[in-house]
Amino acid sequence: MNDLSKISSTDLGLERRLPLPFEGVDVNFCRNPQCSGLGLSPDPYKRPLGSPAAPPGAIRGVVAGSRHSEFFTCPTCSTNHRLKNNKAIFEEYNRLKDLQQVDPIAPGCRNPECENLGKSLAAHPDQYRSFGKTAGGDPRHQCKCCKKTFSIGRATRRQKRSDKNPLLYRMMVNGVPFLKMCSIAQVSYHDIYRKIDFIYDQVRAFRAEREVFDDIDWMKVGSRFATDSQSLKMNWPTKRERTQIIVQHLCTAHARSGFIMEAALQFDDKASHDKVEAEMALVGDDLLSKCFREHGRLWSKTEFEDYISKLQKQKRIKEEELYQLPHSGALVRYDIMQFAHALRLRDMVGEAEGKFVFVTDGDAGLKAAFCAAMADLIKQDRADIALVFFNKKMNNDLRNAAWSAGRSILAGQTGLSVSQINKLSDEDYADLVDTEIAASLVGHDLRMGFHWPYHTKSEPDRRIELLTDRPGRDYRATARLLRLATLRSVDSYFNKFRSNLRFAARPQVSETNARKAWDKYYLYKPEIMVKLTEIYRFHHNWVGYGSKETPAMKLGLARGRIYERDFL
Structure with missing residues (x-):
């Protein structure tokens, strides 16, 4: 098929109905993994009566929807796909790439x-x-x-108290609040902020040199990845603006090693909402739909306030759950970040042989992003995409009850007692479960969801949607895929993150102040949140204690544990 997306509309005298590709990025196509049109660029032009016809074989489909909500309907499978701003995705992709690959020192x-x-x-x-x-x-x-x-x-040649660096680093990644850091290390707040800047730069420089995945044998170390996000909150900036500031922390973990492949906040500390709004007004972006804009990556103040007001009128959020834009830096549009994040993962697996499995939270944005980024691998039958849903509101007692119920179900199906099942090795238990699940898959459409009967404590009431379910696949191989379709690796990191970074703990709710969420250890500067998040990710991957091998060692990026002296 001719790639019309690369031809200028002025060459044909036609108006575009799809956003222009930008620097090789184009995600506006059918993103249904089961469709033969997956990854094929549709004819991007409006063709009113009397205009030149589309080339033979070109996919047409319908582009419809109101402003900011335009979608493309695939003519083959009739599914709708929201249009996205290719330029914004490329810009965010570059920001994420620079965070990991640019040496700031x-x-x-x-x-x-x-x-x-x-x-x-x-x-x-x-x-x-x-x-x-x-x-x-x-x-x-x-x-x-x-x-x-x-x-x-x-690196420490301009520092007068470089001996404090290792101590402050260990306190940063072990949940010590700033006030106690000052007391223990005998430094001021100003010193702590300067040390954070220094350690952040050292960590980025280390990663830029060492985090290269070209030589990783994914078939040997594991080819499964898990993606999820968590909400991080900050205190309000002033007494007049006592509404929460919330940003998403989006991460992908390598399932077998626990290595955090890609992680970033929905926040750009180098940008400004006021500057974004001024630039949008200058080029007339406020008159265009989001997907056609020159500046489509960041929220403007006006649009964000209108969006929150709209959600409140629709009663989709409660008044006390309203939150505002960060008072410095700029908030990235989350859908744009999701697509950029998925493209970063596609870069990391590169042209490696074998088959990859990408497990994501059941978020519609992540689903669209990974289906678009991995379209070529899906068409080659080299990638599976699975969505996972489970009950996140259960307390520990309910999780234990669900786990016991799952063991009882397995015991009833196999004729073994629960005590016998509990004594099985991990390998024997997996083999038993795969056998039972394979028998139950006959005639089951996994795209519609499969309820996992043998509950685990980490993911009770789990339901898996296998978007890339293919007829003819071996039932036992499918059963193994469903068993391994879990978010446990990334959720485990989130639990450690909240436990070891004091600012990331869940907020307290004031009973005497209109239930406003606030915490005396929470951050007021969004840029500090960015730096501590990156520092902790490095600590988890390369330094972290608790096992003989760090995630970097398991993945093959390091031969031994990294110590403070190696990067400070």
Whole structure:
């Protein structure tokens, strides 16, 4: 089929009905894994009566819907797919990529007004010249463009109290509030913020060098990934604005090792809502639908307030659950972040051989994002997408009761007693469960959902939708896939995250102040939340204690545990 999406509308004299692709990113196609049109770009032009006909074989379909809610209806499977802003997805993809792959302390020009900003000495040696040494003997270089100089030396060369770094790092990742850090380490709040900045830069520099997945044998270390999100809250910025500030923390974990492949907050600390609104007004974006805008990645203040007001009128949220935009930085549109996140995962698996399994929370946005990003792998029968739903509101007693009920069901089906089942090894138990599930799958359409009968404590009442269910697949292989379709690895990380970062704990609710959520240890600066989140992710992957091997060792990225002296 001809790829009309790359042809300018002026070349044909036609108006576009689909957003333009941007830098190779185009997600506006059928995203149904069961459809033959999956991943095929539809004809992007409106073709009124008398206009040139679409090329033979081009997919047409219908584009309809109100402003901001346009969707494409696939002519093959009749499913609807909400249109997305390709440029915004690419921009967010680049932001996430830079967070993981750009070394912020690489020697280079630091002048924000210079053309060489961001160009390291190692990658662009022709842009710099040697310029002697500092008084301490460190090499100095000069930027040829702006004539500014910079020196190269130990990361701690400008610190007077570098001996505090390991202690403060350990307190940061072990739930110690800032006030107690000041008391224990005998430092000020100002010192703590500077140390966070320093450790954050060191962590990013370490990851940029070491987190390279090109040589990972996914078939050996495991090819399953789990994706979920959690809500993180901050205190209100002023006494006049006592409404919650909430951002989503979206993560993907490698199931077998627990390595957090990709994680980021729905927040850009380098942007500004006021600047976004001004730029949108300048180019007329406020008159366009979100999917056709020049600036479609971030919320503007006006649109966010209108959106919250609309939800309140529809009674989809309660008044006390209203939240506001962060008072610094900018909130990223969550659907855009989901697509960018999925594209980052597609990059990480690369062109590796074998079959991958992507398990996500039952969020419609994640479903669309992963079906779009993995479309080529799905068409090659090299990727399975599974959605998982379970009862998250059960307390521990109810979870134990569900687990016991699941064992009783298995005992009744197999003729074994519960005590006999409990004595089975993990391998024998898995084999027994696969046998029983395989027998129950005959004639079952897994796209409609499968209720897992043998409840686990971590995911009671689990239901799995296998979006890539294919006829002819071996029942026993399908049973194993359903057994392993779990979010346990990423949810386990979330539990550790909330336990070990004091600001991430669930909020207290005031009974005497209109049930406003507030916590004296919560953060007021959103940018600090970004940095602590990245620091803890690094700690979990490379440093974390509690087992003989860290997730990085299990994945094959490290031969041994990383210690504070290795990056501080």
